[in-house]
Amino acid sequence: MSHSILIKNALIVTVNPQMDVFRGDLLVRGNRIDELAPSLNISADETIDAIDYIITPGFVQTHVHLCQVLFRNLADDLSLLDWLTKKIWPFESSHTPESISLSAQLGIAELIKSGTTTIMDMGTVRHQDAIFEALAQSGMSAVAGKAMMDFGDRPEGLQETTQQSIDESVRLLKQWHGYDDGRLQYAFAPRFALSCTRELLQETGRLAREYRVLYHTHASENIKESELVRERFGVSNIQLFDKLEATDHLCLAHCVWTDHDDKELLQDKKINVLHCPSANLKLGSGIAPIPDYLERGINVSLGADGAPCNNNLNIFQEMRLAALIQKPLSGPQSMPADAVLKMATINGARALNMENQIGSIEVGKRADLTFIKNNQVHSIPFDNVYSKLVYSTQANDVEHVLLNGKWVLKAGILQTIDEKKVLQSVNKTLAKLLQTSK
């Protein structure tokens, strides 16, 4: 009989289709939510009184770069293309398996401590196994893929031919896709149109369909990038991926610079928009027209993007900002808090083709639960729990996290990562890496 956990008296924010919020009990059996009711009179292997907590679905971030976490606070005040070519690519090019593993562990530690349980990650060109290993050991749930870059100027450590890029991606897919009952999955991840040949974009799309995995890339983040894509390919970013018939499950990060036709395509082809508000502001990229996307029924989810363009991986920052930045443009009624909470949970699940598994608290779904302290001087009182979660809650209010039925955070302490060791290793490893990247 699998291990059971009875959670009592919690304020449960389900994010189910009815958006039910109620105080009650929740039974976890194995890695699933087994029962959910105002009161459960059953016994379990483990019982927790959660009267002081709000419980939300584990948060889902659909666009992050674990390999960049080590470069936090090292690349401010640059626009996208300078940021990539002057800082991020040279840094990434200098990564070793050890440094990339540490970067991933640091990122996963931050993500779990702030309540995120599933991510879609884009790696760099090499050492992707080290990222998967860090994910495997941490208990984190992820859809990840190595970055593919077979075109354009780039440092030596990021160079590969089209065939090398595809072969390595397929090797990684075969090695990692489906690991631990699907906790880890593979996604093809061409970096962005400017770093790829048409052949690579097309072939990965075909392979994504063949292997039934996601296709994850950046598009229309920055105005200059968008113009360069149009120059090189003769169509917009969004049209390009549509014309290539790249896949039937496309996940495009950013989509800041889209015109009417692009929006129609996003809508018609059910393309998933991965919105990264902090990164879009910090790189001066712009403000994505999210209220318009939502009105069109486009699925919009959230991601912190890279630590060096954020400089956190904190879902509460992204939710707050996703709500706030639209209001001067679209009015204070735009982006109500409940819509934003959906972006950080169920919409993320939908983007990852996992809406039957995660993204809401419902019987039968995976037991990914975030326990948030309810009674803090910065977040009381409240009338509207959505307002509280989106505007007032801080990352540190996350106290426990259950992921795939296992405790990965308990009383603020990471259960699967040696936080102290990670913290002690960072500066030394970074110093070594920076020396090589010079």
Added chain:
Amino acid sequence: MSHSILIKNALIVTVNPQMDVFRGDLLVRGNRIDELAPSLNISADETIDAIDYIITPGFVQTHVHLCQVLFRNLADDLSLLDWLTKKIWPFESSHTPESISLSAQLGIAELIKSGTTTIMDMGTVRHQDAIFEALAQSGMSAVAGKAMMDFGDRPEGLQETTQQSIDESVRLLKQWHGYDDGRLQYAFAPRFALSCTRELLQETGRLAREYRVLYHTHASENIKESELVRERFGVSNIQLFDKLEATDHLCLAHCVWTDHDDKELLQDKKINVLHCPSANLKLGSGIAPIPDYLERGINVSLGADGAPCNNNLNIFQEMRLAALIQKPLSGPQSMPADAVLKMATINGARALNMENQIGSIEVGKRADLTFIKNNQVHSIPFDNVYSKLVYSTQANDVEHVLLNGKWVLKAGILQTIDEKKVLQSVNKTLAKLLQTSK
């Protein structure tokens, strides 16, 4: 001999004119910074090893409303004038001395726990003594004044005649200005032009000059408010206060909607702009042209404004947002992190006419110090301490706060406020208040 505290091995971010940052020691004697050096070989009554901390000047927020903290998360998705008339004024009107005291305590608790040591506060029309009493007991440093409202539609509890408003303000000034060696000061606080007669605006300006105290109001926050001011007074908000010769130390919150002439006036008359980025976004007011103001040498400081339009009182949120929101408009180079940190410290001190007392870590200044944990998974590594403070640091990283030479936060525990009691009282007090406000 006064009590001495020796702080060893800290990373000291001085915000002095040279923007010195160094690892070293700091001696506090009484309520003053007495010595500052890479190494001090002296003994003190109390010695602290601060090797794990960044020490910054205590943060200064120049525009908050303690009386509104109890209404956090109760007034989302409204524009300024609706927000005031439908929610905030009815709430404020229902305040009792007990509820306003609790609201202030809750706000001060949040402010201290997130490292803010000095505020400029605008109260409501009545019960200002209760706010001063809460400030006095908490050890907080504040420039505060009752809101003045002698004009326009407003609930009963906010009604007063011009003479009553002035008399009560002067009584409060005489009672509280200079309390505890200047830790508490008075400022005249006409709510905004639309709530005041010309007579009141003019007379308070005269009195502010006479008593040498600050003049604190809202101006040009919202486009409709700005238009209504122009309709009623025939000039813009900024011109109005200038024409009234209201004072020679004017502190104007927001200044979002200013034209070329307004900006010239702000510059020529050395008017202090109190910038509240979260509130400006949340109420859909707009984005203030801060890079332009800074280029003109206008003194811009920061404030969280009211909890119901933020919904935090967290200086780290305001710094991050002040930096981020300008970048899509003015480029990623705009608003570098060091300029933002100044806004949250020394510029705030300047706005409050206290730049000789607070806002930087310098010998002779008041010992207002914020100790920030340096080694957190969400904020390491770092190359640039300003980037770390502005983008990566979270409120909860604040571990100790020294204010006026006294510990008000020690290891995360409030020393002058009974946090548990405050937390326990909030819901009951709010429920009672909401019943009366219906």
